[in-house]
Amino acid sequence: xxxxxxxxxxxxxxxxxxxxxxxxxxxxxxxxxxxxxxxxxxxxxxxxxxxxxxxxxxxxxxxxxxxxxxxxxxxxxxxxxxxxxxxxxxxxxxxxxxxxxxxxxxxxxxxxxxxxxxxxxxxxxxxxxxxxxxxxxxxxxxxxxxxxxxxxxxxxxxxxxxxxxxxxxxxxxxxxxxxxxxxxxxxxxxxxxxxxxxxxxxxxxxxxxxxxxxxxxxxxxxxxxxxxxxxxxxxxxxxxxxxxxxxxxxxxxxxxxxxxxxxxxxxxxxxxxxxxxxxxxxxxxxxxxxxxxxxxxxxxxxxxxxxxxxxxxxxxxxxxxxxxxxxxxxxxxxxxxxxxxxxxxxxxxxxxxxxxxxxxxxxxxxxxxxxxxxxxxxxxxxxxxxxxxxxxxxxxxxxxxxxxxxxxxxxxxxxxxxxxxxxxxxxxxxxxxxxxxxxxxxxxxxxxxxx
Numbered sequence: 483x484x485x486x487x488x489x490x491x492x493x494x495x496x497x498x499x500x501x502x503x504x505x506x507x508x509x510x511x512x513x514x515x516x517x518x519x520x521x522x523x524x525x526x527x528x529x530x531x532x533x534x535x536x537x538x539x540x541x542x543x544x545x546x547x548x549x550x551x552x553x554x555x556x557x558x559x560x561x562x563x564x565x566x567x568x569x570x571x572x573x574x575x576x577x578x579x580x581x582x583x584x585x586x587x588x589x590x591x592x593x594x595x596x597x598x599x600x601x602x603x604x605x606x607x608x609x610x611x612x613x614x615x616x617x618x619x620x621x622x623x624x625x626x627x628x629x630x631x632x633x634x635x636x637x638x639x640x641x642x643x644x645x646x647x648x649x650x651x652x653x654x655x656x657x658x659x660x661x662x663x664x665x666x667x668x669x670x671x672x673x674x675x676x677x678x679x680x681x682x683x684x685x686x687x688x689x690x691x692x693x694x695x696x697x698x699x700x701x702x703x704x705x706x707x708x709x710x711x712x713x714x715x716x717x718x719x720x721x722x723x724x725x726x727x728x729x730x731x732x733x734x735x736x737x738x739x740x741x742x743x744x745x746x747x748x749x750x751x752x753x754x755x756x757x758x759x760x761x762x763x764x765x766x767x768x769x770x771x772x773x774x775x776x777x778x779x780x781x782x783x784x785x786x787x788x789x790x791x792x793x794x795x796x797x798x799x800x801x802x803x804x805x806x807x808x809x810x811x812x813x814x815x816x817x818x819x820x821x822x823x824x825x826x827x828x829x830x831x832x833x834x835x836x837x838x839x840x841x842x843x844x845x846x847x848x849x850x851x852x853x854x855x856x857x858x859x860x861x862x863x864x865x866x867x868x869x870x871x872x873x874x875x876x877x878x879x880x881x882x883x884x885x886x887x888x889x890x891x892x893x894x895x896x897x898x899x900x901x902x903x904x905x906x907x908x909x910x911x912x913x914x915x916x917x918x919x920x921x922x923x924x925x926x927x928x929x930x931x932x933x
Contacts, residue, residue, distance in 0.1 A: 500533075500534075500537040500541075501534045501535075501537035501538040501541065501593055501597075502597070502601050502604055502605060502608075504530050504531070504533050504534035504537060505530075505531070505534050505590060505593055505594065505605060505919065506605065506608040506609070506612075507530050508527045508530035508531045508534065508590070508915065509608075509609060509612060509912065509915055509916065509919065510612050511523065511526045511527050511530060512527045512910075512911050512912035512915055513612055513616055513643075513644055513645065513654065513912050514644050515527075515644075516644065516645060516646050516647075516910070517645040517646075517647070517650055517910025517911060517912040517913065518910065518911035518912055518915075519909060519910045519911070523911070524582070524911065527586065527911060527915075528582070528586065531586055531589040531590065531593075532589070534589065534590075534593050535589050535592065535593060538592070538593045538596050538597075541596075542596045551591065551592075551595065551870075551874060551925070552870045552873075552874075553591065553867060553870040553871045553874055553921075554588045554591065554592065556863065556866045556867040556870050557584045557587060557588050557867055558584075558588075559863050559866075559867075560580075560584060560856075560860065560863040560864060560867055561577075561580060561581040561584045561585070563856060563859055563860050563863055564577040564580040564581060564825045564856060564860070565577040565581070566821065567821045567822050567824050567825060567855070567856045567857065567860060568824045568825055570821040570824065571821070571822075571823060571824025571827055572824075573824055573827065576824055576825045576826045576827060577825050579825060579826055580825050580826075583908070583911055583914060586911060586914070586915060586918075587914050587915065587917070587918040588918075589918075590915050590918035590919055590922060591918045591921060591922045591925075592922075593922065594918070594919055594921075594922020594923050594925070595922045595925045595926075597922070597923065598883075598927070599882070599883025599884060599927060600883070602883070602884075602887065602922075602923035602927075603883070603884060603887060605919060605923055606661055606665075606887055606890070606891065606923055609658060609661070609916065609919060610658050610661055610662050610665075610678055610682075611678075612658075613654060613655050613658035613659070613662075613678075613682055613685075614658075614678050614681050614682060616643045616644060616645070616651065616654060616655065616685065617641075617643070617655050617681050617682050617684060617685025617686070617688075618681060618685070619631055619643045619644055620632065620641030620642060620643035620651055620685050620688050620689065621641060621681075621684060621685055621688050621732065621747070621751070623639075623641055623642065623643065624639050624640070624641050624688050624732060624735055624736060624742075624747075625732060625735050625742060625743075625744040625747035625748070626742060626744050627639060627735070627742045630642055630646040631643055631644070631646075633646070633648065634738050635648065637737065637738045637739060638690060638736050638737060638738060639735065639736050639737075639738060639742075640688070640689055640690045640691075640736070641685060641688035641689045641690075642689070643685070645910060645912065647910065648689040648690065648691055649689065649691045649693055649694065649901075649904075649905040649907070650905070650907055650910045650912075650913060651685070651689050651691075652686050652689040652691035652693065652694025652695075652697075652901070653691075653693075653694060653697070653898060653901045653902075653905065653907045653913050654912065654913060654916060655682050655685045655686045655689075655694070656682075656686055656694050656697050656698045656701060656894070656897045656898070656901065657701070657893075657894025657895065657897050657898050657916065657917075657920060658682055658894065658916075659679055659682035659683055659686060659698070660698075660701045660702070660705055660890050660893040660894045660897060661887070661890035661891060661893075661894050661920070662675050662678045662679040662682055662890070663675075663679045663705065663714065663717055663718055663721070663890065664705060664709060664717075664886045664887065664889050664890025664893065665886055665887065665890060666679055666717040666718075666721070667709055667713045667714055667716070667717035667886060668884070668885075668886035670716065670717065673758075673759045676717070676720055676721050676758050676759065677721075677755055677758055677759060679717075679718070679721035679725075679758075680720075680721035680722075680724040680725045680728070680754060680755060680758040681725075681755075683721060683722060683725035684725045684728045684729055684732070684751070684754065686698060687725065687729040687732075688729065688732060690736070691905070692904070693846075693901045693903075693904030693905045694901060696900060696901070696904065697897040697898065697900045697901035697904075698897060700896060700897060700900045701893045701894065701896055701897030701900075702714065702718070702893075704892065704893040704896040704897070705889060705890065705893035708889035708892060708893060709885075709886065709889050719761070720757065720758045720759075720761040721758050723754075723757055723758070723761060724753075724754035724755055724756075724757040724758030724761075725754060725758075726754070727750055727753055727754040727757055728747075728750050728751045728753070728754030728755070729750075729754075730750060731743075731746045731747045731748075731749060731750020731751065731753075731754075732747045732750065732751075734746060734747075735747055803842075803846075804846045806830075806832040806834075806840065807830050807832075807842050807844075807845045807846060808845060808846075808847065808850065809832065810830035810831055810832045810842075811828065811830055811845045811847075811850050811851070811853075811854045812850075814828060814830070814854050815853055815854055815857070815858075818857060819857055819858055820857045820858060820859060821856070821857045821859070822853065822854055822855045822856045822857035822860060823854060823855055824855060825855050825856065826855065827855065828843065828844075828845075828851070828854045828855050829841060829843070830842045830843070830844075830845065844906035844909065845906065846904060846905050846906060847902075847903050847904065847905075847906075848902040848903070848905075848906060848907060848908045849861065849864070849902065849903060851906060851908075852864050868899070871895075871921050872895075874921065874925050874926070875891075875892055875895065875921055875924045875925060877925075877926050878924045878925045878926045878927070879892075879924075880926075881926050881927040882924065882927070883927065887923065887924075888924045891920040891921075891923055891924040892920075892924055894920050895917060895920050895921060895924075898913070898916070898917055898920075
């Protein structure tokens, strides 16, 4: 994946490089600091984004780049309503968190919208590189059982990477895998985007996230609709085959009641990457034979036995906790349908099978979470914000300097929107910031000669 962060020749060199680097640094810091869920990560990301905004405003003074997006106004309206909701609940200070998050989203969106096509390409490449590193860190965490890079859940070790939450890690990797895959479709035969896609897919699989799997399928459908099924299939074949082999070697390390197999995982990863690089250079039939043979050698024995332990708890659509959380959230909505409980004040309680009272803070559905905390008005404002963002992205297609980059970013946004209905993701600032970056680089390109 391209990762050069140098500005195009003849531009405002230092300023342009500064705001690109600052946005990349903010996203990287958020990913490394547990998704910027905790204040220490937020205090690190905030100044970086503030500096990026200052840098881009200095570099882009002309009126064409001063255009304000309707999306930003809807974000401001939602932030204002959070204050109202908090005031009604008797805790205005609770609105500071959603206000800060929405401010950070608007900052990233504003910076990326002002970027040139070349700078947008650099931003996408850097984001994908961050995702590759996060995927490898999660893979290492599972193969070597390193906490908190991997965590035990339902007697299975799942990749959590530096975000320390497996489902959020999947939500980070899936959109970036789609961007990388789109890049690979536009550059058939290039090994770097194919290898990046393969690593991102392995990292996603290592999370064992069901929401991530659904989001990936929907995102692939969206990408196929935008670039054409044949192009997407050709680009995805080798990375998917290589990822399947690498994941097969990782599977024996995932059941908690068996010892880790890091050597097998490492060999499988190397073989998978070799397949990813070599298969596109051969005929499809020949590549398929190699894939089947390599996968057969690795899967036979330990992988098959371990898979039977994984498929039981993970290959199911049922989740009693999620159902109970949803019921508890809907009860709170019924009590305060207009203003909600107030931002961050939702307490979900229900009676468990053993008669004990169970309590949770988050619904595994961000849309329902917003309705619970900010009421129906908050949900309506969120809907307006998302529709406005989708309209902005759609209008960006004709001016996209790289149609494949636009398609990958758009498909990544679709995947992230879908996954948000299965897990609590927006509470980790890294994910809304990624969404803002993807929306910004796929928005209409503003030019010097615009009024």
